[in-house]
Amino acid sequence: MGDSSAQYIHTVQHLIEECIIFDMSKEECMEALSKHANIKPVITSTVWKELEKENKGFFDAYTKRREERESEMETRQRIHKMQLESSTQDTNK
Helix, strand or coil, rough: HHHHHHHHHHHHHHHHHHHHHCCCHHHHHHHHHHHHCCHHHHHHHHHHHHHHHHCCCHHHHHHHHHHHHHHHHHHHHHHHHHHHHHHHHHCCC
């Protein structure tokens, strides 16, 4: 059982690394692996947490970069919405 368990964890780790390449959050990764690889979210979460412990600096930077991107996207969406509203008001005059 030990070898197969270690191989399974290694597989989950590899799939998590693939999710990171696609800039997924932990939650998005858990959902994707559940849906596409039939891996229970609790397994993905546990392996992810262990990877975070082993690679704290990487995950801190990764999380910060993702948060900054999300903030930028929210700002762009707000600006776009304001521009649309302004354009609509100009058309109605």
